[in-house]
Amino acid sequence: MPEGHTVHRLARTFTTLFDGRPLRVSSPQGRFADGAAVLDGRRLVASEAWGKQFFLGFGEGEPLWLRTHLGLYGAWTFAGAPDAPEVAHAIGAPRRRIGERETTPGGPAAVDPAGHEPWAPPPPRGQVRVRLLGEHAVADLTGPTACEVITGEEKAAVEARLGPDPIRDDADPAAFVAAVGRSRVTVGQQLMDQAVVAGVGNIYRAEALFRAGVDPLRPGRDVPEAVVRAIWDDLVVLMRDGAEHGAIVTTRPEHRTGEPGARRRTRQNTDGNPDAVPADQAFYVYHRDGLPCRVCGTPVLVKELAGRNLFWCPTCQV
DNA sequence: GGGCCATGAGCAT
DNA sequence: TGCTCCTGGCCCG
Known part of the structure; x- marks a missing residue:
């Protein structure tokens, strides 16, 4: 449902939350397990939108790209630690309720050496194809029509077909x-x-x-x-x-x-x-x-x- | 608990 | 032009 404006918002949101950071990549649902394993631990180096296509670039060296397309009912949902930048709770299919930001503060007593409250991401809800986890925020993707790891060359080929x-x-x-x-x-x-x-x-x-x-x-x-x-x-x-x-x-x-x-x-x-x-x-x-x-x-x-x-x-x- | 619906798109026919 | 896939909210029984 997401038309192009939604995807550009996504690109900005990922830059805000994760740019330059190493990410844990997983597939709670299991249907993207292989791709997740390839990207896991890499650093996010780019976040780009072209029309409804969304590309996340993962270093090191020659970047690999995660190409996702939300289709009719895909959505990304976000949750963050209290110190994470404020972003929309969910971006994608409009049926999702957009509520307050979901924060999951850790226990009251413990404070980690960096002075941050310890934070643990909420459990995945529904059919989460991909979970990207940074140190203070998490992003879950459900219902995409496309979700794959591609090379820079393959990304260029996708873009060449777009107006x-x-x-x-x-x-x-x-x-x-x-x-x-x-x-x-x-x-x-x-x-x-x-x-x-x-x-x-x-x-x-x-x-x-x-x-x-x-x-x-x-x-x-x-x-x-x-x-x-x-x-x-x-x-x-x-x-x-x-x-x-x-x-x-x-x-x-x-x-x-x-x-x-x-x-x-x-x-x-x-x-x-x-x-x-x-x-x-x-x-x-x-x-x-x-x-x-x-x-x-x-x-x-x-x-x-x-x-x-x-x-x-x-x-x-x- | 079943059916329907949705801001999409690839592929077969 | 018609299938098929993706997911979950809502409406109906």
């Missing part, structure tokens, strides 16, 4: 504009194609097309180049904001009205921020089928396209 990522500084918008413009495939499908643009998922697709006023079923090559470019620029703003705040919010303030009848609520990682935009005010069309469009009042439509639900306003998007 530009609006959150990355090195992204090339021209590649996106060209890809959309040369294809008859609908722009709705193109936005979900990670080779066209990396990191966009079902929410950003629906919302960016609404904000651009573009019918998702229009062939890419029929969308004016300036409009495609504007979609890119909008994705840059929306996705960087999502990475910063941990939640997708695409509505402008003047369009935010609560909807008691909204059919589903999407929980978001807002770090408990009281100023966070409520989930039922965050989107224009995503999960709002049957509800009136926030701009024109026309009921929002939904249709299954390539196995995913597509949401749009037939009046505002042409």
